[in-house]
Amino acid sequence: METALDRFWDLVRGAITLDAVAFQQIQTLPLGAIAATGVVLLAGFSQAVGQGIILFANRVKPLRFILSLVIGAILFAIGVWFWSVSTWLVTEFVMGQQDSFLTVVRTVELAYAPQLFSTFIALPYLGIPISILLSVWSFLS
Template identity: 45%
Template sequence: MIDTFTELVGHTLRLQPDAFQLLGAGELSAWWGVLIALLAGLSQAIGHGFILFVNRVSPLRFGLSLVVEAVLVVVGFLFWALSTWLVARLGFGVAISPTTVVLALGVAHAPELLAFLGALPYLGVPWLTLLSLWTAVAFVVAMVEVAGLGAWQAFIALLGGWLVMLLLQRRAGQPLMRLGRGLLNRTAGVQLVQDRRALSLLLDADPRARQRR
């Protein structure tokens, strides 16, 4: 299992087609994609750990909040994968299963395993932007190998799936997003402040001024 994981991640980070040929061979289940997406979400959550620290979340709740945020990232990832599959299926008539797209997009999230470095001063935004582009390129390579799409078709499917996901979030997904934020606040034990200016004020405030639930 460890060998398979390191092989997938290593080949994906180097954008080597060999890793994606395994996806099309049917030797791997979609759970590999979910696992990598979950670990990528955990890495993103660690990068956002500063927010939890400034909100003075207790150590136990800190760890639980990281896990909850990672799970929420996976939920969003699954919506993105399914909407991308829908675009590829309807837009290009590609006979590919949703689980294959989940696997391909999940493995393509391997660069996001380095998202925790986004917490570094001055490096954060450029680094996270680079990782997003890296992930997009990895998915395009994966879909070219697995589904036989052209590079531009794979990119349009990915972008179209992302736009569909955003549309769903702004419409039917609003209750789910509020539920996710509420779950994260409940896990943290405080009403999390995430606005940058508010975080700066909170950081300068007396620790006793914060009330825990």
């Protein structure tokens, strides 16, 4: 039986191209929650690398640099989970839809697939526009 981890990059590609099938498959394939969480952690790591280039340029010690990347990825994931909970609460209590919490979490997590390109926010002059573009792209997912 095929799992979401087996189709991980297909699901990411589908989310990046705004393909609704990828969002349906993340709900139905086994290990979908793990794959969606993997997207978030990789996106958080990508963003931490993009933001951490300045640490590297300032010659921060390797252990501190790696620790900064790991903590940055974890904080990114916590932010995504906050948005997942907020979205679920709004759909449940304001809009009156009865979606399961896990369905909302998987959908929101997969929607962060465009953030895998966050490393490019380190580019001079283009970093902020790229960051805005990736945020809008994730929102549209």
